[in-house]
Amino acid sequence: MAQSSEKRKRQDVDGGGLGDPEVSDSHPLAGFRLQAVLKESARDKVIFLHGKVDGDSQEPQDTVVILERVPFQADAVSGLLSQRPPVTLQLKNDIYSVYHLTPPPALNEIKTTVICPATEKHIKKYLRQDLFLIHETGEDYKAVTLPFIEAQSFSIQWVYNILEKKAEADRIEYENPDPEHGFILIPDFKWNQKQVEDLYLIAICHPRGIKSLRDLTSDHLPLLRNILIEGQDAILKRYGFHGNKLRIYLHYQPSYYHLHVHFTALGHDAPGISVERAHLLHDVIQNIESDPRYYQIRTLTYALRADEALLAKFREVGKC
Known part of the structure; x- marks a missing residue:
């Protein structure tokens, strides 16, 4: 990135x-x-x-x-070791040895x-920073979090640039162009795209105005199902990863307030997959199916850093 x-x-x-x-x-x-x-x-x-x-x-x-x-790449490492690169012995004890190896510049990026x-x-x-857990009720969201979000000047023009093909158009791997139920699928910059074991893509929805989980209702189920089904299909065709090897989730709080969904390899320890932040898309869909207002009334738990302004807002009203 x-x-x-x-x-x-x-x-x-x-x-x-x-x-x-x-x-x-x-x-x-x-x-x-x-x-x-x-x-x-x-x-x-x-x-x-x-x-x-x-x-x-x-x-x-x-x-x-x-x-x-x-990250290491198997082919490159295999070739490196076969070339007998310079090594310096650091420790040897019975069958165990520790060396410092000096790779060529091309493998030392x-x-x-x-x-x-x-x-x-x-x-x-x-x-x-120290972290603090917030247990945000639906009323807390309306009284504290939403006014805070609306008062901020968070710029997401870069998101619109992608959706409008003004930037990164060559990186889009799949698109459903429907303005209401469509999305684009694009590699996250945390992934260098050189090994599928670290697979990380983002689905960014076309409709605007959906800030986060809190905005989702039954009206958005077609969009969410498209992202789930079509996103998995696209990744299977391109990378050979079946849906049961993918972690598909949304963040709350998100890092930017335009609805997006993360697709990562299940074996990859991606940032932001902690239980207090990641919400599996399967579960999100089921929750909304059971109650269309689930995310308007449900208490959601997440962590905030000690210096975050939103944490200060919760402290002002005695919620933290």
């Missing part, structure tokens, strides 16, 4: 939009000066940095840089996401 989360929030990244590739005469990290390490994960081999870069204006621009080790200019919201998003 390689750029601004406003241009491409599927950084979702809480993500996350690139648009079509751009040609630039300047390096995106020209004059980068580190300000802080926002977060790092040894397990996931990723680090989040806040820095300043030399922008088009005279003033340096705040920038968030995400450095992430790319680092996926680099650049968000520039980064706002304070972007910087806080990637800063390690």
